[in-house]
Amino acid sequence: xxxxxxxxxxxxLPSALRVLFLVAFVNRAGMFVFPLLAVxxxxxxxxxxxxxxxxxxxxxxxxxxxSLLSGPYCDRRGRRxxxxxxxxxxxxxxxxxxxxxxxxWTYSALLFVAMVGMGMFSPAAxxxxxxxxxxxxxxxxxxxxxxxxxxxxxxxxxxxxxxxxYSYSVMxxxxxxxxxxxxxxxxxxxxxxxxTALTAVGRTTPRTGRRRLEHGxxxxxxxxxxxxxxxxxxxxxxxxxxxxxxxDRSAGLVGVVYTINSAVVVGLGLLVEKRITAYSTKxxxxxxxxxxxxxxxxxxxxxxxxxxxxxxxxxxxxEIVVSVVVPTYIADHxxxxxxxxxxxxxxxxxxLARLLVPAGLGVLWQAHGHRSVFFTMLATPIVGMAAFALLxxxxxxxxxxxxxxxxxxxxxxxxxxxxxx
Numbered sequence: 577x578x579x580x581x582x583x584x585x586x587x588x589l590p591s592a593l594r595v596l597f598l599v600a601f602v603n604r605a606g607m608f609v610f611p612l613l614a615v616x617x618x619x620x621x622x623x624x625x626x627x628x629x630x631x632x633x634x635x636x637x638x639x640x641x642x643s644l645l646s647g648p649y650c651d652r653r654g655r656r657x658x659x660x661x662x663x664x665x666x667x668x669x670x671x672x673x674x675x676x677x678x679x680x681w682t683y684s685a686l687l688f689v690a691m692v693g694m695g696m697f698s699p700a701a702x703x704x705x706x707x708x709x710x711x712x713x714x715x716x717x718x719x720x721x722x723x724x725x726x727x728x729x730x731x732x733x734x735x736x737x738x739x740x741x742y743s744y745s746v747m748x749x750x751x752x753x754x755x756x757x758x759x760x761x762x763x764x765x766x767x768x769x770x771x772t773a774l775t776a777v778g779r780t781t782p783r784t785g786r787r788r789l790e791h792g793x794x795x796x797x798x799x800x801x802x803x804x805x806x807x808x809x810x811x812x813x814x815x816x817x818x819x820x821x822x823x824d825r826s827a828g829l830v831g832v833v834y835t836i837n838s839a840v841v842v843g844l845g846l847l848v849e850k851r852i853t854a855y856s857t858k859x860x861x862x863x864x865x866x867x868x869x870x871x872x873x874x875x876x877x878x879x880x881x882x883x884x885x886x887x888x889x890x891x892x893x894x895e896i897v898v899s900v901v902v903p904t905y906i907a908d909h910x911x912x913x914x915x916x917x918x919x920x921x922x923x924x925x926x927x928l929a930r931l932l933v934p935a936g937l938g939v940l941w942q943a944h945g946h947r948s949v950f951f952t953m954l955a956t957p958i959v960g961m962a963a964f965a966l967l968x969x970x971x972x973x974x975x976x977x978x979x980x981x982x983x984x985x986x987x988x989x990x991x992x993x994x995x996x997x
Contacts, residue, residue, distance in 0.1 A: 582846065585713075585716055586720065588713070589708075589709070589713065589716075589717060590708045590709075591765065592704075592708060592765060592766045592767055593704070593705060593708055593709070593717060595761055595762070595765040595766060596701060596704060596705070596721070596762075596766060597720055597721055597724045598724075598761065599659075599758045599761050599762060600701060600721055600724045600725050600728065601724040601725070601727055601728045602728065602754055602757060602758055602761075603663070603697065603728065603754060603755065603758045604724070604725050604726075604727075604728025604729050604731075604732055605727070605728035605729075605731045605732045605735065605754065606728075606732065606735075606750060606751050606753070606754020606755065606757075606758075607694075607728070607729075607732045607736070607751060607754075608732060608733075608735060608736030608739055608740070608747045608748075608750050608751040609670050609673070609690075609736065609747060609748060609751045610694075611732070611733045611736060612733075612736050612737065612740050612747065613632055613687070614628050614629065614632060615740065616673075616740070616744055616747075617631065617632070617683065620744050621680075621683065623680060627680060631680060631681075631683050631684040631687070632684075632687065633931075633935075634684045634688070635683070635684040635685070635686075635687025635688045635690075635691055636687070636691055636930065636931070637688065637691070637931065638687065638688035638689065638690065638691025638692040638693075638694070638695060639691045639692075639694060639695040639923075639926075639927035639930060639931075640695065640924060640927040640928060640931065641688070641691075641692050641695065642662070642665075642691060642692035642693060642694060642695020642696040642697075642923075642927075643695040643696070643699060643920050643921075643923035643924040643926070643927050644920060644924055645692065645695075645696055645920075646658060646662070646695065646696040646697075646699040646700050646703075646916065646919070646920040646923060647699060647703075647916040647917035647918070647919065647920030647921070648916075648917070648920075649661065649696065649700075649916075650699070650700050650703050650916030650919075650920075651913060651914075651916045651917065655700055655703055655704040655707060655766075655916075656704075656762060656763075656766050656767065658696060658700035658703075658916075659697060659700045659701065659704070659759075659762050659766070660759050660762055660763065661693070661696065662693045662694070662695075662696035662697040662700060663693060663697065663755045663756070663758050663759040663762070664693070664755070664759060665689055665690065665692050665693030665696070666690045666691075666693030666694055666697075666755050667693075667751075667752045667755035667756055667759075668689060668690075668693075669686045669687060669688070669689035669690025669691070669692075669693065670686075670690050670748055670751050670752055670755075671748070671752055672686040672689070673686045673687065673690070673748065674744070674745065674748035674749075674752075695923060695927055698923050699916065699919040699920040699922065699923040700916070700919075701721065702718070702721075702903045702906075702907075702919040702922070703915050703916045703919045704766070705717050705718060705721060705903070705907070706903070706906070706907030706912075706915045706919070707912070707915070709907075711907075711908055714903075714904045714907055714908070715849050715852060715853055715900055715901075715904050716846075716849055718899070718900045718903050718904055719845050719846060719848075719849035719896075719900050720846075722841065722845065722896070722899045722900065723841055723842055723845045723846070726837075726838050726841040726842065726845075727838065727842060729834075729838065730834065730835065730838035733834075735750070736750070736751075791909065791910055791914070791918075793909070793967065793968055793969060793970060794905065794906055794909050794910055794918055795918075795921070796967055797857075797861075797902065797905055797906075797964075797967065797969060798902065798906065798918060798921050798922050798925060799921075799925065800960055800963045800964055800967065801861075801898060801902050801922070801925060801960070802925050802928070802929060802960075803865075803956045803957060803959050803960030803963065804864060804865065804868055804894070804895075804898045804956075804957055804960050805898075805925055805926055805929045806929050806933050806953075806956045807868060807872060807891070807953040807954075807956050807957060808891075808895060808929075809926075809929040809930050809933040809934065810933050810934075810937050810949070810952075810953045810956075811891075811953070812934075813933065813934040813937055813938070814937060814941070814946070814949055814950070814953070815833055815884065817941070817946070818875075818879075818884065818946060819833075819881070819884070822879070822946050823879075823880070823881055825881060829881065832885065833884065833885065833888050836885060836888045836889060836892070837888055837892050837895075840888075840889055840892040840893065840896075841892060841895075841896060844893065844896070845896055848893065848896050848897060848900075849900060852897060852900065852901065856969070856971055857901055857905050857969050857970075857971070858964060858965075858967070858969040860897055860901045861897075861898070861901060861960075861961075861964045861969070862961055862964055862965060863894075863897065864894040864895075864897035864898045864901070865894070865957045865958070865960050865961035865964065866894075866961065867890055867891060867893045867894030867897070868891050868894040868895075868957035868960075869954065869957045869958055869961070870890050870891075871887045871888070871889075871890035871891025871892075871893075871894060872887065872891060872950065872953050872954040872957065873887075873954055874886055874887035874890065875887050875950055876947070876950040876951050876953075876954045879946075879947070879950070894957070902922060903919065903922060905969075906918045906919060906922065909970060937949050937952070937953075940952060
């Protein structure tokens with residue numbers, strides 16, 4: 577019965593979004609290179625571990641640049657050009673890394689290009705979902721997109737490891753080919769929406785201070801969500817170290833944690849989405865913070881492998897809620913011509929966490945040990961809950977005039993050609 581209802585709801589979505597979800601899955605599953613980039617630079621290019629880490633950190637700032645670039649690019653050129661450009665930049669950067677043999681700084685520069693593409697993709701995809709769904713469809717659409725991404729992220733490193741064991745060239749070729757296939761799918765099936773902040777008729781937003789302040793609540797929601805994103809990035813950094821160095825267990829058990837995370841997202845994502853539509857955004861964000869707090873409290877108090885695995889189940893539920901609620905809130909409360917900018921800001925918050933959190937937690941771990949790191953991560957969602965409790969978070973019925981509404985697009989399943997009129 578549930579599967580039948582899922583199929584019905586999925587079929588009600590525009591064909592362009594169904595293709596977008598496929599693209600998101602293939603793109604994530606084809607991300608062979610980034611998880612194994614340090615191994616490639618050390619073993620394939622002969623760099624030291626410290627040098628490789630520095631080059632990756634510098635190159636990864638492209639995620640921030642791509643997130644900031646995505647919004648203006650979506651608004652001025654369109655959603656489809658932004659998605660295609662993101663995929664081609666990523667493929668081009670990795671092609672350079674695979675084929676060029678220059679000084680070490682060139683690897684960082686090429687990685688920067690690839691990361692700009694990666695940073696652009698998600699905000700552009702979220703903006704397109706906002707364009708092509710009604711408010712009632714959005715939680716479901718964002719949940720399906722999130723599940724597809726996680727499925728791809730669960731498969732990608734495994735496929736990448738197999739490819740790298742055979743040849744680094746195969747690893748890069750697989751990543752590049754996946755990106756080009758995704759770009760071709762978008763060209764063929766995703767419409768090129770013509771409405772932008774400059775051309776939308778009757779929906780332009782006056783450039784006044786009052787209008788900017790009117791959407792300040794959306795800006796605050798996105799910025800405060802940093803306190804829920806930071807522990808997620810912190811866990812990506814600390815869990816491998818905790819399992820291997822502190823618990824003295826095999827590195828293979830790190831994969832178990834990610835498997836549990838993906839299984840919870842896939843198995844419970846739609847169930848969570850079905851429940852969250854009955855509650856207000858503030859209640860949902862506070863509940864997500866509570867889940868994050870409970871999940872992080874388990875290893876902070878009882879540090880063991882079973883505690884880490886149990887905590888993963890709990891905080892993953894909080895991760896699902898935030899990942900659906902925040903982009904839905906943006907789409908429901910921001911005029912169409914500004915959705916791209918706010919989705920880009922949401923991506924920027926994630927990129928900023930990736931830049932700041934590992935470095936900060938690394939210094940803290942070295943100075944005070946692993947328990948101080950886990951208690952610091954425990955504090956971050958508590959701060960986020962306090963901030964969200966104080967914010968004035970609006971309901972869907974308070975949505976601003978001109979908030980993103982679905983655009984008319986072909987639903988017959990035929991490829992899109994040219995701009996929609």
